[in-house]
Amino acid sequence: MQIALAPMEGLVDEILRDLLTRCGGIDWCVTEFVRVCDRLLPASSFHKLAPELRRGSLTAAGVPLRLQLLGSDPACLADNAAYACSIGATAIDLNFGCPAKTVNKSRGGAILLNEPELLWRILREVRGAVPAAIPVTAKMRLGFSSTDGTLECARALVDGGAQQLVVHARTKVDGYKPPAHWEWVARVQEVVTVPVYANGEVWSLEDWQRCRSVSGVDNVMLGRGLVSRPDLARQIAAWREGLEFSPMGWKELKPLLEDFWRQARYKVAPRYAPGRLKQWLALLTRNYPEAKRLFDELRRENDCERIDILLARA
Known part of the structure; x- marks a missing residue:
């Protein structure tokens, strides 16, 4: 069983990963x-989102990091994946789950679930370009507008070379x-031979226990649930x-x-910077009354020095 931290655009950057x-x-x-x-990206494009590449693709706590790519051109994705490995990536993940309209309009993310053959070609090209010792994995949703092609897409990704599937x-x-x-995670695991991770609506230990029971898989990827409850x-x-486990209290969270x-x-x-702090605080309010009080104090505050003071006395 493994527990993964989800890639959340605009939220989980290297600071929160740390x-x-x-x-x-x-x-x-x-x-x-x-x-x-449509081009090979410079190293700076990878280092901007993954500065951990410079230290063995590990967070400061020593947790392995996978570099995620999003696109629809198999050859271009393959070239960029190979280059990323040459500058420090130790695992490549491919995104077929992003629901953002701007991403989908440019043939990225979940829209590609309408094209299972393209999914297979992308995985085949990337797997072929990346050194054999480096894992290639993929993340998908159940489909774009329906679950009609869920199992076909899962098979396409694994047949193309995905070694794990979220x-x-x-x-x-x-x-x-x-x-x-x-329940669809269980159906996917039935038709593929690689480990499958369940993702979505796991906000607590009890949620994970229910998810495990329904999905039949032990592996889980945590997103907003982990951001809102850092010890989940x-x-x-x-x-x-x-x-035995003692839940994290405000005294442990505040530092x-x-x-x-x-x-x-x-x-x-x-x-x-204030917006970034408020973004995390807003999610923490789900589980911490102290975060709610601090968020209410900071809601309209944009002066960094004033925030220093409010945070210190929270």
């Missing part, structure tokens, strides 16, 4: 997608609306090992939040 993997329980994580169109248990049209249809992977890992703010202020321009 902090969340420090909390424990995560076996591997994935970058935000690198958009591949299934976000909703269609593109479903977006992020509950429920996640975990640790809880699941403890449960699987039969260990992580302060570290996040320090790193965000260093990385992001002052006009944007």
Whole structure:
């Protein structure tokens, strides 16, 4: 059984990957997608979203990182995957799940689930271009507008060379609306011979237990549930090992939040840094009353020095 941290565009960057993997329980994580169109990208394009490439594709906590690519040109994706491996990528993941309209309009993400033959060609080309020792994996949704082609797409990806498959248990049209249809993860696992990971609507240990029961798979990829409850992977890992577990309280979380703010202020321009903090705080309000009170204080605050003071006394 493995627990993965999901690649969430515009949310889980290297700062959150650092902090969340420090909390424990995560076996591997994935970058935000690198958009591949019609050319070989420079190293800077990869390092921007995956600075961990410079330190063995590991987070500071030593958790392996997979580089995710998004695109529709098999040859171009293959060239970029091979180049990424030459500059430090130790695993390549391919995105067939992004539901964003702008991405789908340019033939990226979930829209490709309407073309299973293209999925197969992409995986075949990338697998052939990447050194044999480097894993190639894929993430998919159940389909674009329906589940009619779910199993065909899963087979195409695995037949093309995907060594693991993450299934976000909703269609593109479903977006992020509950429920996640975990029963489809079970159907996918029945027709492919590689490990399948369930993804979607796992917000708690109890959710994961239900997901495991319905999907029949132990492997899980956690997204917003882990961002809103940073010790969720640790809880699941403890449960699987039969260990006692004490949930993370505000006293343990607050230093992580302060570290996040320090790193965000260093990385992001002052006009944007407050938004990054509020983005994470908004998700933390789901589980921490203290985060709700702090979020209410910071909601309209954009002065970084003032935020320093409010965060210090929270």
